[in-house]
Amino acid sequence: MNIDTTSLIRDMGMNAGLLCFLAALYSIVLSGLRHPDLGIRKARQRWLPWITGLMFGVIGILTMLVPLRLAEGVIVDARLVMAGLAGAYLSPLGAVLCAVVLGAYRLSLGGIGSGPAMVGIVLTTGIGWLWQRHRPYFSPQRFGAFSDGVWLIGLGLSLAAGGMLAIQTLPPEIARAVTTRSWMAVVVIYPIGTVLLGFLLDNTQKLNQREETLEQTAETLKTMLAEARQAASVFVNSKDTIAIVQPDGTVLDVNPTYSNVLGYSREELIGKSSAVLRLDEGGESTFLRRVAQAIERDGRWHGELVRRRKNGEAFVSEVTIEGIKDPDGVVRKWVSVGKDVTEQRRLEQALQQFGNYDALTGLSSRRLFAKELNATLQKRIETNGILALCLLDIDQFKDLNEQWGQPLADQFLRVFAQRLRAEAGPDNLIGRIGGDEFAVTLKDCAHTEAALQRLEGLRQSLARTAVLDNVQLRLTCSAGVTFYPDDLGDADGLLRHADLALYAAKEQGKDRIAVFDIQQGQRLQARRHTAKLVEDALLQGEMELFFQPKVRISDGQVIGAESLIRWHHPERGLLAPGAFMDDIVGTPASGKLDYWVLDAAFKAGHTLVTQGCPLPLSINIAVPTLIDSQFQQEVARLLKQHPTLPQPFLEVELLETETFNDLSAVAYVIQGLDDLGVHCSIDDFGTGYSSLTYLQRLPAQIVKIDQSFVREMLDNERDRALVRGIVSLAHAFNRTVVAEGVETTAHAGALRDLGCDGLQGYGIARPMPLPDLIRWIRAWQPPPEWVGAPQPVR
Structure with a gap:
């Protein structure tokens, strides 16, 4: 264990040399991060913790190759300095990787000092990480130039303290001996090595950051140069007029488009006042002050200017x-960007003219007419007299269009507009509201009767025969009128009320004037609302067909369904039809509903065939349809x-009360349907005025007795006689008779005795959806008393 201090310092110096070598490698690794390709830079950044961690760990192992053995199994070297610097300079991943490499190698050496060595590696790595976290505290503001x-x-x-603390985990006798022999070397070499390598690592990082900053500055300058070139290119090649001016209006520069549009050369404009290029309202100073x-x-300022070209245009x-x-934040220049919108404004004016006036007749459009009418109403607040607003609709105009074509129809509209303008006079408002609908006002009428006389005279004048392309045309017109101030409201309200009156005139037979009545208007408005709801219901799938079976009285077999x-x-x-059908009679919704029923009946017939229950179906159709x-x-x-x-499949039921007005046309259509194999029936027979005439002139195959006669026939001899007469009359004309309103078997027996052919009513089945009808057909059994019952001889 006797080792002199000189040998210890020599070995530590060799470790310090390895630390310097590590700094050089670290510099090379950091410089490798700078690459023009962003993807490569990101990839290298991801690998940096692994590379630096392994690099610090390997250098730490090399320092352990020149150790100082202070006792058997006790080694002192610079590995703890390496672990501490890894914690202080590397990312957490790199520091941990370095500690793992150092620890693994030290464990492989074995000896009594392995445990304390592990403690020292972990302790110094943690100490380095803590100093890295608190480095911002050692700022130049606190410690000046000596902060690093x-x-x-x-x-x-x-780190020296950490190393000495780790030594204390050795057995006490060995710990005291090692501490006595090594404390001076550790206290001297650890700080020196840390300062030396740390200084090199700091300078390496600063140098790398400086180079990155220089590269970023170069890139920024390159980008600014590109943007400047792009701006110059935009300035030169832009199709917009661009000028740079001073706030006092002096022109500093213009682009070629500016010169071409205004007709001046660049030299003629630079240094001149921009006032010569504009037609300002209020003068140059007012405009410049507004812009400033x-x-x-x-x-910024945005708006439109009227400019003057060199030729005066x-x-x-x-x-x-x-x-x-400027860099000091003061605005000393303005940039003006403009484009010529003259043609665009002319087009907008033309469109506005088109929107305000009818292109065919030259009359005011609905929008302009309403605007002028509102202005007229405002002026009349303090004046006496009546203003009549009349809507005119040409009768049979659709037939004219279909028969003679649109060109002739357009000519007639122009003639109609000319006559209307001449008859109404220049002081009254006239407009074309729709396709064949016109509006006219009569001002300062003394009373409503006088206004109606004038309107009737105007209407008669419009109905005069016109000769167009050798074709003589005379079309009448219907009119709806409302009077202000009896009818208070704005233009839209008065137009709506006049339209309701026009609707009433059409319903009353056309070629007449109808005056708006509040109660009548409310009823008409309710009808229109219902009609609109019915049309919406068709689109939204809210309508459904129910079916009420009809049976043959002779054998009880099902012969069809309504x-x-x-x-x-x-x-x-x-809702049943009675809740809404009356409100849609005569409206387009009625026709749409009829065609929907026709299509739905055929689809139902197809379903019945596929379910093995083929059955003829009857539908109710309005005469206009x-x-x-x-x-x-x-x-x-x-x-x-x-x-x-099945053939025949379709039966069309017509109300007797509807067929009277168009008897010839109805007879013609019934004959055409018969040629197609479609039967027709007269529904509610006996409720009209000319039943015998119908049987004579209408080739309908079936007569349906109205249920009001059938229900009371058991107790009312008069109704029984009526039923008997209808049956006899129908059979005399070779028509099949079906009775509606059959509620009991007693009704069925009485009708059988009178010779009726078919039965329909609640006594047989109520109206039901299609799936229920299919089940009903399969389960139906005629009453026993019907089977084999004798039938009257016809």
């Missing part, structure tokens, strides 16, 4: 002016699309 030296000396002394205030407040330019701040619409209303629940030119074509298409349906 103070930190390193403190680190070295802490906007830049001070918002950093004026044009509209959209301009943005921004302030350019399709009945039901509405699954989202708020009111399941029946005589529509598209209806018969749609029926033919659907029959062709579903060839597997």
Whole structure:
């Protein structure tokens, strides 16, 4: 154990040399991180903790190759300095890796000092990490130029203390001997080695940071140069006019586009006042002051200027002016960027003109008419007299368009507008509100009767025959009128009320004037609302067909079913037709619903066939839909699309009270449907005024007795006689008779005795959805008394 101090210092000096070698390697590793490729830099950054940790660990092992043996199994070297510096300079991963390498090697050497050596490695690594965490405390503000030296000396002394503390874990006798022999060397060499290597590592890191800063500065300068070149390129090649001016309006520079647009050369503009290039309102000083205030407040000014070219031509330019701040933060220059928007503004004016006036007739559009009407109403607040607002709609204009084509229809609209302008006079407002709908106001009417006389005379003048392309045309028009101030409201309200009155005129037979009535308007508005809800319900799938079976009285067999619409209303629940059908009569919603029912009936028929229950179905169709030119074509298409349906499949039921007004047209369509194999029936027979006429002139195959007669026939001899007469009359014309409203077997027996052919009513089955109908058909058994019962001879 006798080893002199000179030998100890010599060996420690050799370890110090290894520490210097480590600093050089560390510098090489850090310099390798600088690479122009960002991906490579990131990859090297990920490997840095592993490389530096292994490097510190390997150098630590080399220091252990020249140890000082103070006792058997007791070795003193610089490995603890290495572990401490790893904790102080490396990342946690690198420091741990270094400690693992040193510990593994020391354990491989064995000896009584292995345990204390492990304690020393862990202790000094932790001491180094703590000093790294608190290095910001040793700032130049606290310790001046010696801050790094103070930190390193403190680190070295802490490592020496840690090493001596680890020695104390040896057995007491050995610990005292080792401490006595090595404390001077440890206290001297550990701080010296720490300061030496730490100084080298610090300078290496600072040098590397300085080089990185220089590279970043070079990149920044390169980017700024590229941006400057790009800005110069934008300035020169931009299609916008760009000028740099002083706040007093003096032009400093302009780009080529600026010169080309204004017709001046760059030399003619530089140094001149920009006032010669603008047509300012309020003068140059006012404009510049306004721009300066906007830049001070918002950093920019944006607006439109009327500029003057060198040839004197004026044009509209959209301009943005921004302030350019000097390094001291003072705005001494403005940059003006503009573009010529003259054509764009002309187009916008043309579009505005197009939106305010009807292109075909030259009359005011609905928007402009409402605007002018509101202005007129404002002026009339303090004046007497009545203002009449009238909406005119050309009757049969759709037929004109379909028969003669759009060009002739457009000519007629122009003639109509010319006549309306001439008859109404220049002091009254006139506008085209829709396709064939016009609006006119009559001002200062003494009373409503006088206004109505003037409107009727105007309407008659509009109905005069017009000769267009050798075609004589005479179309009447319907009118709806409301009077202000009896009807108080704005333009939209008055137009809405006049439209409701026009709707009433159309319902009353067209070619007439209807005056807005508040109660009538409310009813019409409610009807329109219901019609809109029905159309929405069709789109949202809220409608469903229910089916009520019909049976043959002779044998009780099911011979068909009537399709009945039901509405699954989202708020009111399941609605029968009586809850909404009356409100949609005569509206487009009625036709849409009829076509929906037609299509749904064919789909139901297809389902019945696929379920093994083929059955004819009847549908209720309004007369306007029946005589529509598209209806018969749609029926033919659907029959062709579903060839597997039973023949005959479809039966069309028509209300007797509806057919009277269009008897000839209805008879023509019924004959056409019969050619397709479609039967027709007269529904609610006996409730109209000319039942015999219907049987004579309508080729319908079936007559349905109204349920109001059938229900009371058992107790009311008059109703029984009516039923008997209807059956006899129908059979005389070779028609099949079906009775509605059959509620009991007694009704069925009485109808059988009278010679009725078919039965329908709650006594047989209530209306039901399609799946229930299929189950009902499969389960239906006619009453025993029907089977084999004698039938009257027809």
